[in-house]
Amino acid sequence: MNVLTSRWLPHAIFAFAAFAMPLVFSGNRYFAFIVGITLLSVLWATGMNLLYGYTGLMPLMFAGIAGISAYVTIGLSAAGWSFWLAMLVGSIAASLVGIVLGLPSLRLRGFYFTLCSLVIQSVITLAFVYFVNLTNGDVGISHIPLPELPGGGQLTGTSYELVLAALTVIGVVVLTLLVESGFGHRLIAIREDDGLAETLGINVTRQRLAAFFIASLFASIGGALYAPYVGFVSPRSFDVLVSLNIWLMVAFGGRGTIWGPVVGAVILAPLPFLLQDYYMIKDVVYGLLIIGVIVLLPAGIVGGWKRKAAAGEPAPDVAQKTAPAR
Amino acid sequence: MTLLDAKLVSMRFGGVVALSDVNVHQEAGETLGVIGPNGSGKTTLVNVITGHLTPQNGAVLFDGAPLLGRKPFQIAAAGLSRTYQSVRVFSELTTRENIATALLDAPRPLPSEGVAETAEWLGLTPRFDARAGSLTLYEQRRLEILMRLVQQPKLLMLDEPVGGLSSAEVRATINLLSELKARCTIFVIEHTMKVIRELADRVIVLVAGEKIADGPPAEILSDQRVIEKYLGSVDA
Ligand SMILES: Nc1ncnc2c1ncn2[C@@H]1O[C@H](COP(=O)(O)OP(=O)(O)O)[C@@H](O)[C@H]1O
Numbered sequence: 303m304n305v306l307t308s309r310w311l312p313h314a315i316f317a318f319a320a321f322a323m324p325l326v327f328s329g330n331r332y333f334a335f336i337v338g339i340t341l342l343s344v345l346w347a348t349g350m351n352l353l354y355g356y357t358g359l360m361p362l363m364f365a366g367i368a369g370i371s372a373y374v375t376i377g378l379s380a381a382g383w384s385f386w387l388a389m390l391v392g393s394i395a396a397s398l399v400g401i402v403l404g405l406p407s408l409r410l411r412g413f414y415f416t417l418c419s420l421v422i423q424s425v426i427t428l429a430f431v432y433f434v435n436l437t438n439g440d441v442g443i444s445h446i447p448l449p450e451l452p453g454g455g456q457l458t459g460t461s462y463e464l465v466l467a468a469l470t471v472i473g474v475v476v477l478t479l480l481v482e483s484g485f486g487h488r489l490i491a492i493r494e495d496d497g498l499a500e501t502l503g504i505n506v507t508r509q510r511l512a513a514f515f516i517a518s519l520f521a522s523i524g525g526a527l528y529a530p531y532v533g534f535v536s537p538r539s540f541d542v543l544v545s546l547n548i549w550l551m552v553a554f555g556g557r558g559t560i561w562g563p564v565v566g567a568v569i570l571a572p573l574p575f576l577l578q579d580y581y582m583i584k585d586v587v588y589g590l591l592i593i594g595v596i597v598l599l600p601a602g603i604v605g606g607w608k609r610k611a612a613a614g615e616p617a618p619d620v621a622q623k624t625a626p627a628r
Numbered sequence: 629m630t631l632l633d634a635k636l637v638s639m640r641f642g643g644v645v646a647l648s649d650v651n652v653h654q655e656a657g658e659t660l661g662v663i664g665p666n667g668s669g670k671t672t673l674v675n676v677i678t679g680h681l682t683p684q685n686g687a688v689l690f691d692g693a694p695l696l697g698r699k700p701f702q703i704a705a706a707g708l709s710r711t712y713q714s715v716r717v718f719s720e721l722t723t724r725e726n727i728a729t730a731l732l733d734a735p736r737p738l739p740s741e742g743v744a745e746t747a748e749w750l751g752l753t754p755r756f757d758a759r760a761g762s763l764t765l766y767e768q769r770r771l772e773i774l775m776r777l778v779q780q781p782k783l784l785m786l787d788e789p790v791g792g793l794s795s796a797e798v799r800a801t802i803n804l805l806s807e808l809k810a811r812c813t814i815f816v817i818e819h820t821m822k823v824i825r826e827l828a829d830r831v832i833v834l835v836a837g838e839k840i841a842d843g844p845p846a847e848i849l850s851d852q853r854v855i856e857k858y859l860g861s862v863d864a
């Protein structure tokens with residue numbers, strides 16, 4: 303198949319950009335670091351999109367799950383494990399926790415689930431503060447060693463960003479494949495009407511928990527890689543504000559679309575760095591963005607653009623009688 | 629052959645007794661009608677049989693296997709399908725996507741020629757790419773039926789399938805349902821007596837959660853008790 307006409311063309315362009323940016327900025331560690339954090343944010347936003355965009359649940363404990371994975375990975379590495387094995391175990395463990403934390407979604411819908419996830423996130427943060435011997439509490443853990451490389455040496459600098467780019471590209475491709483599979487269609491049916499989905503034979507419980515596992519894997523892998531990349535973690539690295547930040551990227555870009563959250567993350571992740579000198583207005587900008595998204599862009603940038611494009615087409619249904627309200 | 633056998637089903641909501649010791653029996657191929665005033669427990673009966681509610685008492689056998697305790701998705705997989713009293717489709721998805729969703733976990737999915745043929749029969753082919761929410765109520769009612777038929781259920785429970793339709797649409801629906809009888813067994817709740825009179829082989833009457841009559845439509849619809857308790861109160 304010709305790659306230029308293929309539906310994978312956007313992915314190819316994204317992959318090119320994701321690998322090019324770290325190389326372009328390889329001469330400037332500060333800018334390269336912003337690129338790395340942006341790539342991680344794309345990975346996280348893509349994972350949250352599976353739950354918020356495609357399953358219809360707003361998981362505010364997302365950062366907490368990333369944190370569990372980060373602390374487990376750090377702990378196992380410190381115990382002498384290879385970073386990569388530690389990351390594998392940490393990610394799977396945190397994702398299993400993610401399934402457990404997703405259990406309330408079987409009972410609670412919409413706002414009530416969101417509220418519950420907020421409470422869960424708070425409990426996780428408290429646990430990070432409380433279990434000092436594992437997390438070093440509020441002081442945090444610094445000088446986190448870099449991942450080792452198979453041939454000796456450490457993953458550092460531009461090569462770290464290239465690894466982040468690779469995982470982010472894989473994440474976006476995986477989400478695309480999932481969304482277009484029967485699994486993705488089941489999730490969309492559950493998002494639209496879970497009762498009807500169940501009546502049509504869909505095992506809603508199993509699909510929801512599978513979505514939690516997979517989204518938590520995105521959170522966890524990002525969390526495990528975040529820690530050595532930044533070199534420092536504390537409970538604040540994985541608190542509710544981080545979850546809200548990722549949520550904002552998904553909502554701002556356009557939930558339930560592949561590229562919306564990517565665009566949202568690319569725009570919003572560098573913002574705190576660019577606004578660093580304007581510390582006072584940073585929070586104001588974020589507040590305004592949240593309100594702006596909710597009021598002006600309920601479908602996000604990409605979602606709103608898609609809707610506009612659809613509205614521009616001749617609508618065959620306008621003349622039809624619509625169903626009376628019952 | 630017995631397809632559905634519900635015995636002594638009782639369902640209470642707090643103090644409200646929605647069903648008390650109701651027995652329902654249906655043969656394969658037999659069209660069973662259910663009538664009764666509003667709030668008499670008709671929808672609750674469907675909810676209990678299809679696993680949406682767990683009754684305090686009773687047993688339900690479908691195709692020889694017990695249903696109570698099984699989840700709605702498992703009951704759907706066993707070949708028992710239901711529609712809702714107020715129309716329910718995935719309104720943000722297209723007609724085609726609605727049908728595809730119904731096929732996802734169907735244990736005996738209709739092959740694609742069959743799907744196309746059934747959609748054509750129900751007059752939905754021209755609406756395949758329309759958003760289901762933009763369809764007329766009558767089209768949505770037919771889409772609901774199509775989404776069940778592509779699963780080839782053994783028993784289809786319809787909860788007031790002509791509710792809200794015009795008299796011409798009711799007429800057309802009766803014709804569709806009478807043709808449908810050749811495809812699967814039908815259990816139909818209806819207020820519109822025309823539907824029951826023309827379609828049902830047997831009728832049960834629920835009043836305040838109790839079954840007060842069970843028999844052929846001609847007999848039931850002229851039964852003095854039924855007329856007093858029910859038919860007097862609605863336009864028959
Ligand atoms: N989920 C529920 N919770 C509480 N009460 C219910 C519920 N479902 C039905 N009921 C009550 O049970 C009775 C029977 O309702 P229903 O089965 O919907 O009647 P019908 O379908 O015959 O109009 C009514 O009094 C109704 O209010």
Ligand SMILES: [Mg+2]
Nearest residue numbers: 670671672713
């Ligand atoms: Mg009812």
